[in-house]
Amino acid sequence: MDQAIGLRNRASYSDTTQETANKNLNYDSTTTSPLRVFAITSGKGGVGKSNIVINLALAFDQMGKNVLIIDGDLGLANIDVLLGLTPKYNIHHVFEGVRTINDILLDGPGNIKIMPASSGVQELAELQDEQKLFLMEMLEVLEENIDVLLIDTGAGISDNVIYFNLAAQEKIVVITPEPTSLTDAYAMIKVLHTRYGERHFRILVNLVKDNREALNIYNQISKVADNFLDGLSLDYLGYVPKDHNLPRAVMKQQAMLHLYPDSPASQVFPTLAKRLQVTKPGKSDGNIRFFRHRLFSLG
Numbered sequence: 166m167d168q169a170i171g172l173r174n175r176a177s178y179s180d181t182t183q184e185t186a187n188k189n190l191n192y193d194s195t196t197t198s199p200l201r202v203f204a205i206t207s208g209k210g211g212v213g214k215s216n217i218v219i220n221l222a223l224a225f226d227q228m229g230k231n232v233l234i235i236d237g238d239l240g241l242a243n244i245d246v247l248l249g250l251t252p253k254y255n256i257h258h259v260f261e262g263v264r265t266i267n268d269i270l271l272d273g274p275g276n277i278k279i280m281p282a283s284s285g286v287q288e289l290a291e292l293q294d295e296q297k298l299f300l301m302e303m304l305e306v307l308e309e310n311i312d313v314l315l316i317d318t319g320a321g322i323s324d325n326v327i328y329f330n331l332a333a334q335e336k337i338v339v340i341t342p343e344p345t346s347l348t349d350a351y352a353m354i355k356v357l358h359t360r361y362g363e364r365h366f367r368i369l370v371n372l373v374k375d376n377r378e379a380l381n382i383y384n385q386i387s388k389v390a391d392n393f394l395d396g397l398s399l400d401y402l403g404y405v406p407k408d409h410n411l412p413r414a415v416m417k418q419q420a421m422l423h424l425y426p427d428s429p430a431s432q433v434f435p436t437l438a439k440r441l442q443v444t445k446p447g448k449s450d451g452n453i454r455f456f457r458h459r460l461f462s463l464g
C-alpha cells in the first residue's frame with residue numbers, strides 16, 4: 166500500500182473520529198489527566214469480576230471520572246447482560262469500516278461507556294498488524310476523553326486473558342475464600358510473572374464477611390507467592406463483602422451501586438476507587454502509551 170495514502174487516510178479518520186468522540190462522549194477535550202488502565206482478572210470464573218468492574222466503574226464515575234469498560238469476556242453473564250444492554254455493533258464493524266468506535270460503545274449507568282464483548286474483542290490477541298494499528302488509533306482518539314479504562318478479562322488463562330493483562334499496566338486479581346480461587350489466582354500470577362516478567366499485582370478479596378477475613382485470605386496467597394516467586398509484589402487492595410443485594414441487582418440487570426447504594430458491598434467501591442486513584446502506577450511512562458505499545462507488540 167502507498168504509505169502516504171495510508172497515513173493520510175488515517176489522519177482524516179482520526180480527525181473526524183475525534184470530533185465525533187468529543188460530541189458523543191460529551192467530554193471536555195481540554196482535560197488531560199493521565200489515563201489509568203486496569204485489568205480485572207482472577208483465574209477462576211464466577212468470583213465476581215464483572216460485577217466488580219461495573220461497580221468500580223460507577224464509583225469512578227461518581228468521582229467525576231470518565232470511564233470506559235472493555236468487556237473482554239464472552240461468558241454468559243457479561244457486562245452488557247448484567248446491565249440489561251443490547252449491543253447492535255461490535256469491533257468487527259469498526260475494522261470493516263462500516264461503524265466508528267463511537268457506534269459500538271454502549272451507554273452504561275452514569276456517564277460510563279462500554280465496549281461490549283464480541284468475538285472481535287476475544288480475538289484482539291490475534292489481530293493482524295494493520296488492525297492493531299487501527300486499534301491504536303482508536304485508542305488515541307479515546308485517550309483524551311477517558312480517565313479510567315477498566316478491562317474485564319474473563320476467566321481462565323487463555324491467550325486473550327493474558328493479552329489483556331499484559332496490555333493493562335495495573336492488574337487487579339480478584340480472589341475469594343474458596344481454595345480453588347486461590348490456586349487459580351496463583352496460577353495466573355505465576356504465568357504472568359515467570360513467563361512475562363510482571364511484578365506488580367493488587368489483590369481484591371470478594372465474598373468475605375469483613376476486612377479481617379479478607380486479610381487472612383490475602384495472607385495465604387501472599388505467603389505462597391513470597392515462598393515461590395522471586396521479586397513479586399502483591400498489594401492488598403481491599404475487600405468486597407458478601408451481600409445479598411448483589412445477586413438481586415444481577416437479577417434486575419442493574420448496577421448494585423445504583424440500585425442499592427446503601428448496601429454494604431456498594432459502600433466499599435468509592436473507597437476502592439479512591440485508593441486506586443491515589444496510588445501511582447508502577448512505571449513512570451504514560452499508561453495509555455504503555456497500553457497502546459503493548460497492544461501492538463503483543464500477540
Ligand SMILES: Nc1ncnc2c1ncn2[C@@H]1O[C@H](COP(=O)(O)OP(=O)(O)OP(=O)(O)O)[C@@H](O)[C@H]1O
Pocket residue numbers: 207209210211212213214215216217238240242319320371372405406407408409411412415430
Ligand atoms: N460480593 C458478592 N456478594 C454476593 N454475591 C456475589 C458477590 N460477588 C459475586 N457474587 C455472585 O457471584 C456471581 C458471579 O459474579 P460475576 O458474574 O461478577 O463473576 P465473574 O468473575 O465475572 O464470572 P465469570 O468468570 O463467569 O465471568 C454473581 O452473579 C453473584 O450472584
Ligand SMILES: [Mg+2]
Pocket residue numbers: 214215216238240242243317319
Ligand atoms: Mg464475568
